Amino acid sequence: MGQADRDFDSLGPENVRNINTQYGAGRTGTLSDGTRVTVRPGSSDGRPTLEMRNPTSNRGTEIRYDP
Numbered sequence: 001m002g003q004a005d006r007d008f009d010s011l012g013p014e015n016v017r018n019i020n021t022q023y024g025a026g027r028t029g030t031l032s033d034g035t036r037v038t039v040r041p042g043s044s045d046g047r048p049t050l051e052m053r054n055p056t057s058n059r060g061t062e063i064r065y066d067p
Helices: 002-010
Strands: 014-021 024-030 036-040 049-053 060-064
Touching: 002 024, 002 036, 002 049, 014 036
Parallel strands: none
Antiparallel strands: 014 024, 024 036, 036 049, 049 060
16 A cells, blocks of 8 residues: 555645554555545555545545555
8 A cells, every 4th residue: 555655745734543444454644635535555456546526526536556
């Protein structure tokens, strides 16, 4: 999950907390514009994922990383 974690950290989220997902331990936080960002070690296809979710529409973008 190395690059996904580094990308999460580079976004500078606030109120970061550890979470447990069905794919394992991850982290979630909020950007200054309210966007929720989550990094987790897996996804439906098994790859580490960085997810960004718009606070207004709740629409999300997922970036999948090679393991």
